[in-house]
Amino acid sequence: MTADPMTLAGKRALITGATSGIGLAIAKALAGAGARVMINGFGDADQIAAARAEAGGALHHGADMSRPDEIEAMMATAIAELGGVDILVNNAGIQFVAPVEEFPAAKWDAILAINLSSAFHTTRLAVPGMKAAGWGRIINTASAHSLVASPFKSAYVAAKHGLAGFTKSVALEVATHGVTVNCISPGYVWTPLVERQIPDTMAARGLSREQVIEDVLLKAQPTRQFVTVSQVAQTALFLCSDAASQITGANISMDGGWTAA
Ligand code: NAD
Secondary structure: OOOOOOOOOOOEEEEOOOOOHHHHHHHHHHHHOOOEEEEEOOOOHHHHHHHHHHOOOOEEEOOOOOOHHHHHHHHHHHHHHHOOOOEEEEOOOOOOOOOHHHOOHHHHHHHHHHHHHHHHHHHHHHHHHHHHHOOEEEEEEOOHHHOOOOOOOHHHHHHHHHHHHHHHHHHHHHHHHOEEEEEEEEOOEOOHHHHHHHHHHHHHHOOOHHHHHHHHHHHHOOOOOOEOHHHHHHHHHHHOOHHHOOOOOOEEEEOOOHHHO
């Protein structure tokens, strides 16, 4: 994407939901470019140790992104142990698939808290340091579902549309401070999150596993291919570059043409 060799040496990055999938790929890419990294996310000790190693010996904080008190503790630890947060990637997210009249209220609350409100809590605590430094990057993993809807995903679609709006609002607030705020909006990326929703989609729509993959997931994407975690990570890395300093408030689709239709 950029011809210039890119370095993030001296930058400090915090990536939420980075023990797996897209977040881990972003953590690896930022660490590979020289950033000091803290990852957040769940997992057993072996999974967390492996993720830390893959992300260049990253620090780890296990805050639950549905809990503002734990997010505050994580932000304080990141600022103390990394020395600040120059790059904030709000990536933690969960999915639940059910018709709205059967959607468990607790699942609605959890999805709104993890996929949307957590980004508010991390951002409000990261922005003062970024403004003081005159440089910052906030990258929110939204989704094609921040732009269009699918049935049975009411909470997820509401949260991701909210995240896209939040991104634009904060981008305007910090625009003169050298801080950019953007969303990356992937279509279907082959990660544990996508694999886990296949059984529920089979039940909700009465389809086989193969039918869900071909007729629901890949049907949405004109390229008929899944996005890869590494493609999302390279886009995040590009957004950290100087070449991307005028990209702010954007919602960057990486969805094989899904939202062009
Ligand atoms: P994943 O399940 O592989 O990873 C999710 C990460 O979030 C894990 O590290 C997990 O431990 C963490 N997490 C979950 N709940 C958490 C909580 N309460 N507190 C802290 N961490 C928590 O999923 P993924 O596919 O890599 O998804 C990452 C992001 O990308 C999500 O926001 C998701 O909505 C978004 N996204 C995914 C796809 C896709 O097709 N996979 C498409 C568009 C957007």
